[in-house]
Amino acid sequence: MDNPTYLLEVKNLCRYFTSGRGKKKLTVKAVDDVSFGVKPAETFGLVGESGCGKTTLGRTVIRLYDPTSGQVIFNGREISGKMTNDLRRYLTENIAMIFQDPIESLNPRMTVEEIIGEGLKVRGVKDKDEIRRRVVEMLEKVGLNEEHATRYPHEFSGGQRQRIGIARALIVQPKMIIADEPVSALDVSIQAQVINLLNDLKSEFGLTILFIAHNLSVVKYFSDRIGVMYYGRLVEVARGDDLYAKPLHPYTRALLSAIPEPNPLVAKAKRRVDYDPERDHDYTHEKPEMVEVEPDHFVYCSPSEFARYREICKRVGKVGA
Numbered sequence: 001m002d003n004p005t006y007l008l009e010v011k012n013l014c015r016y017f018t019s020g021r022g023k024k025k026l027t028v029k030a031v032d033d034v035s036f037g038v039k040p041a042e043t044f045g046l047v048g049e050s051g052c053g054k055t056t057l058g059r060t061v062i063r064l065y066d067p068t069s070g071q072v073i074f075n076g077r078e079i080s081g082k083m084t085n086d087l088r089r090y091l092t093e094n095i096a097m098i099f100q101d102p103i104e105s106l107n108p109r110m111t112v113e114e115i116i117g118e119g120l121k122v123r124g125v126k127d128k129d130e131i132r133r134r135v136v137e138m139l140e141k142v143g144l145n146e147e148h149a150t151r152y153p154h155e156f157s158g159g160q161r162q163r164i165g166i167a168r169a170l171i172v173q174p175k176m177i178i179a180d181e182p183v184s185a186l187d188v189s190i191q192a193q194v195i196n197l198l199n200d201l202k203s204e205f206g207l208t209i210l211f212i213a214h215n216l217s218v219v220k221y222f223s224d225r226i227g228v229m230y231y232g233r234l235v236e237v238a239r240g241d242d243l244y245a246k247p248l249h250p251y252t253r254a255l256l257s258a259i260p261e262p263n264p265l266v267a268k269a270k271r272r273v274d275y276d277p278e279r280d281h282d283y284t285h286e287k288p289e290m291v292e293v294e295p296d297h298f299v300y301c302s303p304s305e306f307a308r309y310r311e312i313c314k315r316v317g318k319v320g321a
């Protein structure tokens with residue numbers, strides 16, 4: 001049964017990479033039994049350190065990778081099954097991806113107009129004037145203009161290239177955007193501009209966004225809910241304010257303690273905590289699973305951890321009430 005609360009629902013998704021043969025065979029569980037949902041028009045932030053599987057998760061959802069097992073449902077339709085022309089079309093019409101590296105992800109031999117207009121062609125728009133008009137309209141929405149249409153990607157700054165990437169993603173009017181670290185390759189001063197742009201476009205188009213980031217400081221003000229990923233697994237999912245007020249999983253606590261604090265007095269008093277799965281959990285007798293500790297707050301934990309987390313939630317109470 002799919003859950004009507006969610007636009008995108010990911011159920012027990014796994015994506016493994018295997019290399020080598022025989023005894024040298026090595027399997028990396030890049031995404032391992034991940035389940036979560038993204039509600040319509042919300043921004044879901046996905047955070048975790050380098051190599052934890054964020055990009056693989058995003059790419060598996062949009063079918064740049066095939067899942068090893070599990071299910072992905074979008075707007076009631078399964079998108080993780082056998083690839084067909086119809087499913088390919090459904091995916092391109094509904095979900096678009098913005099990539100981390102705005103240089104690598106734009107074809108250097110295509111003009112900006114060709115890059116942005118490509119999605120329209122795929123959707124069967126043939127009229128050159130219409131393509132031009134819609135490309136220019138989109139360029140203006142992302143803070144560029146008509147003059148930029150005939151230029152090539154290398155003629156732009158990093159921030160401008162990312163704007164081109166955003167225009168390319170939005171031209172087909174998808175319901176959902178998967179933004180894979182869209183600002184991490186940009187200067188700090190430009191990061192805020194691009195995030196604000198995404199935020200504006202989000203309200204204008206009623207977009208649903210899966211926003212992937214390395215650390216919590218980027219998603220903090222931007223996400224409605226946040227999922228924390230550790231070594232292929234989601235360990236905690238909660239509304240942003242709940243996650244900050246009552247982080248339950250020890251890895252979430254470690255991530256929060258690593259956010260840079262601008263006030264030196266507060267920074268001095270802040271204690272950095274580290275996460276050591278061997279030390280922090282005892283799963284010899286109890287198996288962990290993803291459970292809802294309080295409404296909309298999920299943690300990957302064992303039954304005894306669950307009891308402890310419930311106590312913490314009771315003690316802290318409702319945030320923002």
Ligand SMILES: Nc1ncnc2c1ncn2[C@@H]1O[C@H](COP(=O)(O)OP(=O)(O)OP(=O)(O)O)[C@@H](O)[C@H]1O
Pocket residue numbers: 017018028029030048049050051052053054055056057214
């Ligand atoms: N195409 C691939 N072939 C083999 N292994 C891969 C492939 N892509 C990713 N991996 C492995 O899967 C794991 C997760 O990688 P992934 O790129 O998804 O992490 P990430 O969280 O996006 O990291 P980063 O924050 O650095 O972008 C890593 O161990 C990585 O080496």
Ligand SMILES: [Mg+2]
Pocket residue numbers: 054055056180
């Ligand atoms: Mg990545």
